[in-house]
Amino acid sequence: MKARRIIGTAIAVLALAAGASQVWFFLRYPYFRRYAAMNGVSLRQARKAWGHPSDISEVAMGLAVEASLENWDAVEAMAAEDRKSELGTYYYNLANAVKGQLADKLLDYYQPFERGLFLPVGEKTQPFVIACAGDVWWALGYMPLAERDAMLGLLFSPAHTGSRYLRRLAETNLVKGDYEAASKYLGMLLNSRTDRKWAQERLPDAWSPEYRKRIEEMRALMPGFDMVHGMDQAPLILRILLTANPSNRMALDYLLCHDLLVKDLDAFVADYEPSLTGSRLYGEAMLIFLAAKGGINRENLEHYHIPADMLERFNSFVRIYKRDGGSLANLTADFGKTYWYYFYFAQRNEER
Numbered sequence: 001m002k003a004r005r006i007i008g009t010a011i012a013v014l015a016l017a018a019g020a021s022q023v024w025f026f027l028r029y030p031y032f033r034r035y036a037a038m039n040g041v042s043l044r045q046a047r048k049a050w051g052h053p054s055d056i057s058e059v060a061m062g063l064a065v066e067a068s069l070e071n072w073d074a075v076e077a078m079a080a081e082d083r084k085s086e087l088g089t090y091y092y093n094l095a096n097a098v099k100g101q102l103a104d105k106l107l108d109y110y111q112p113f114e115r116g117l118f119l120p121v122g123e124k125t126q127p128f129v130i131a132c133a134g135d136v137w138w139a140l141g142y143m144p145l146a147e148r149d150a151m152l153g154l155l156f157s158p159a160h161t162g163s164r165y166l167r168r169l170a171e172t173n174l175v176k177g178d179y180e181a182a183s184k185y186l187g188m189l190l191n192s193r194t195d196r197k198w199a200q201e202r203l204p205d206a207w208s209p210e211y212r213k214r215i216e217e218m219r220a221l222m223p224g225f226d227m228v229h230g231m232d233q234a235p236l237i238l239r240i241l242l243t244a245n246p247s248n249r250m251a252l253d254y255l256l257c258h259d260l261l262v263k264d265l266d267a268f269v270a271d272y273e274p275s276l277t278g279s280r281l282y283g284e285a286m287l288i289f290l291a292a293k294g295g296i297n298r299e300n301l302e303h304y305h306i307p308a309d310m311l312e313r314f315n316s317f318v319r320i321y322k323r324d325g326g327s328l329a330n331l332t333a334d335f336g337k338t339y340w341y342y343f344y345f346a347q348r349n350e351e352r
Contacts, residue, residue, distance in 0.1 A: 029053040031062035037194070038065065039162035049158040050128070060128070063091040067135050068164050072098050079109075087132065089116035093257075094136050102253045103279035106260075107337045113261050113348055117254060118234045121149065127156035131164065138168065140251050141221025142237055147172040161188075163195045170202060175218045179204055221245055234258060235267070252277050263343055265289045274304050283307075284339035287314045314340065 032053040036046035050057065059082050066074040075095040082088030089110055096105045110116075119125075119133040134149025147169060154165035166185045173182035182202075189199035200206060207215070223244035238255040241248050252271075259268035260281065269289055272282060283306045290296045290304075291314075301311065317340050320330055328345050335341045 029058050031058050031065050034065050035061040038068065038164040039157045039159065041158045041162075045158050060085070060087055063087065064128075064132050064164075067091055067094065067132070068167075070098075084110055086112050086115045086119070087129065090119055090132070090136070093117055094139060097136075097250050097253060098139055100249065100253075102250070103257055103277075103281045106257055106281055107339065107342055111261060111342070111346075113346075114234070114258050117258055117261065121152070127153070130156060134168065136254075138172070140238070140241060140254065141218055141245075141248065142241060143172045143176055143222060145237070163189060163192065163198075167195070167198065170199070174202065174204070175215055175222065177219075221248055221251075239271075246276070249277055253279075256282065260285050260339060260342075263346075265292075278305055280310070281339050283310050284314070285343075287311065288340065288343055291318075313338075317341075 032046065032050075033043060036043055039046070041049065047053070053061075059078060062078050063075055063082075066072075066078065072095040075091050079088050079092035079095065089112060092109050093102060093106070093116055096102045118136060119129050121130055121133050125133075130149060131153035134146045134153070137143075137149065138146040150165045150168040150172065154160060154162065154169070157165065166189055170182050170185035170189065173179070173185070186199045186202060189195040192199075201208065201211065221241065221244070223240050235255060235258055238251050238258070241251040242255065245251075255271050256268060256277070259265070259271060265285060265288060268285055272286070274282070283304060286300075286304045286306060287296070287310070290300055296311070300306075313335075317331065317335050317338070321344065324330055326344075328341070331341060
């Protein structure tokens, strides 16, 4: 009897320890658990697929989860914890772009050139990154790439399923008006207890006025035509979007910021129309271009909405730059977040 009691006590202690460990896991890594659920896998399967969770992976998965739910304030707040990864920059930029402040906040944050705007999708790209890459195309209104990345995410997910991808596939097809394809994905989600309500609300006959308006707004962003393009031709795709809908402010800001991050001022000037969008960033870039062309005059300053104090700061930057022989030592404190500083000092990491 005594031996049985000892064994029973030991089993109870082990059960309590296992339970405590599970509670600790949920408390420390809640996004790992939620991301696993969105991929339709157990925690054991998730650990096998993505390894044991860490503080770094928890932030990355948190960004992916909140972005898929379009909780942009949460995305921006979480990105503040991660200032040295391309994924963190990607979601920081996306959250600000949705709020109409991409250019205004661009240089407040780590920017790995254009890789902070669009995640690469290729043979060597990690499945987790591919699963995130379509979020920006969905927000911009370019359904072909939003759908492509959702399909790839579904293909490479541990269980080849998951509401994260099925929801996106359903909605891209709803926007395109392909109700037959959308109904296939909605049907899968209707069989899920956690996704049933979401899917029911997106059946075409059940749309609320608010959701119908959203679909109509997304359709207004879509080009009336498509064309063959490479996976790395983001500027071309953005120009296609702008040809279809010149009022697509988010696409315009992404295009202009792409031009500036790759330091292509000729492309920037060709794409920039100050009556459609504006930012301190754009004014600073124009001053570099105008100075190089000998075009700093009253007419151009007025046309590009460049205030006198910005011109004064630019002249101060140039004066210190020339005085110090191109050194950044005395420029960082006052000009570290300007485009002038980025243009002259940011260097591409060729190994990445």
